[in-house]
Amino acid sequence: MTNPSYAPERETSEGKIFTVTGGDWDTVVSGTDPVSDERIIVNMGPQHPSTHGVLRLVLELEGETVRDLRSVVGYLHTGIEKSIEYRNWVQGTTFVTRMDYLAPIFNETAYSLAVEKLLGIEDEITERATTIRVLMMELNRISSHLVWLATTGMELGAISIMLYGFREREYILEIFEMVSGLRMNMAYVRPGGVAQDVPDSAVVKIREFLTMMPKRLKEYEDLLSGQPIWTQRTQGVAVLDVTACVSLGVTGPVLRSAGLPWDLRKTMPYCGYDTYEFDVPTSTDADVWGRYQVRLAEIRESLKLIEQALDRLRPGPVMVRDKKIAWPAQLAIGTDGLGNSLEHVAKIMGQSMESLIHHFKLVTEGFRVPPGQVYVAIEGPRGELGAHAVSDGGTRPYRVHFREPSFVNLQALPAMAEGGMIADVIAGGASLDPVMGGCDR
């Protein structure tokens, strides 16, 4: 045996004999590499308070410096894209809304716009429905950014902002409940329009929110912006410039914080965003601080958009006229939630055989969508949210794929964190605002 680290051996008539003697400590020590031996592998997550859900980070550390980072995702994979293929086109809304659970309205809108494009009914969507969509999307953007502010604050040690952020988000969720009946996962935006009209009481509450929110934003800034711990934990941390963002596919506030004003609401408008007046906030810091500033400014822009959308709300239908596409939206509210309209039941059971046949066909099959494929992208709170929908002409989606900004943006974490301190992994990861429900789908 030639390996010097093994004890010397010799053959005897009774077998191998090993001679074990004491060695020189220096020779043992010199055989190891002091640098690489100080490297340790640390698993952060998948259940860690600072990983935004079930995200697992495998860190190779040298002291407190991150040398290598690998993110492991998929812990929240629920096969939504597969399940959709076994439901009809309208039911698909209830699945996609559960992807990115902090931005359900955006998922629904992207999906609905894709289905409408496949159906070729984009022009028939009523003005009121589109305005309500914009209204709900911007409210949702604020609530999503508030959760970002709350959780990021908590992860960096500012517990108060967590309480404040969730308090204001609660207010928006109450508005959602008044409008759609649900706080989250509403399946409110449907192919063809929205499920039901916005009640007047909700409009009053949104107006109250509009007067309240600017003051609250000021409070957040008073709490955080001048605070030395906050500035030191965010400024110059997890820098990602425009080139890195674009090559890694990072969009949304992270890209805008690097200085590129790429916002699909402006650059490739949809839902009539080109007719609204708002700005695209940017920063050139390209760090966590820049992303914080961009997100706060985006909340202000969203408030402007909500105000304009409220002013534009004119009475009118919120669903396309085609009853086949609009069918589930004609249900009435029953004592145990959504139920059948008694008028409708009386008609199909007592008056019209044709109505009964149509009802049966619609409920059991759903409507058909002409074959083809479309890709629709909207600006979600985290970046480009794209829906790639394929129809084969049947009553069920043949394939729906979501380009989830959380999934794509998370790839940038190693580029942000490697070479930095382990504490900055938390700040950098939080600044990407990943939602694992969206990432893993």
Add this chain to the structure above:
Amino acid sequence: MVTTTPDKDPVTDAKEPAQRSESANPTNQQATPPSNKPGGGVPVQATPVGATTGAPAELPPSSVAGRGMFGSSGSGDTSGFGGLVRRRVGGGGSERPYGSYFDEVYDALDEAFPGLDDAIEKVVVDRGELTLHVKPERIAEVCRTMRDDESLRFELCSSVSAVDYLGADERRLHVAYHLASMTYRRRVRLEVAVGVEHPHVPSVTQVYPTADWQERETYDMFGVIFDGHPALTRILMPDDWEGHPQRKDYPLGGVPVEYKGAEIPAPDRRRSYQ
């Protein structure tokens, strides 16, 4: 029932049929399939692996057996619905002019990419979107030109995913790349088609680093192998998972549930209307 060769992938799915019915869909074994004649006895080119139910997994709506309405056969159907044949869109490409900015993009690519006609299979313009069907082996070069050429400048690769056109296309796995030009504010879809026997596509990660995870997801879900990818491993499913869940011949699985006294079958065992 027509006997045909199973349409499966010898490279990645060697042990698939046995493993699948155990792990992915335990209910498959006990229950009897509603119809043992897929497509109502109409010849199907390929019997998908692992699907024994009357679910779309077995008979995707786009299959050649796009006939009839209720998947029933031998019942003395006099309604006429059993004889309906679904019309499918032809696979032909679009003709010039393509309209919008599409001609400009194609001409610019033609100028920047020598021998484009050999690399492009067809050009489809549908619903205001341009799709270039590219030969699988040329996709990385085409992407590089799309990104680098002055007059194209598709800097952002928005999305990479795939669609399984089982029964409708010999090369059933179509990988779709959605490129966006931030300079000109345009979008283009590139599409490549490969069969499950040889599902190899060059990786575009050298051109678009963002395709890294998205190609891993496409491999995970469809079994498309991206040659040249730095670490092509599963990303959403567990590392030791068998099979590729988003393929159309992969069953959904599920258990029946009781609701108000009635038993509601699992989603992939419910009657499907085509």
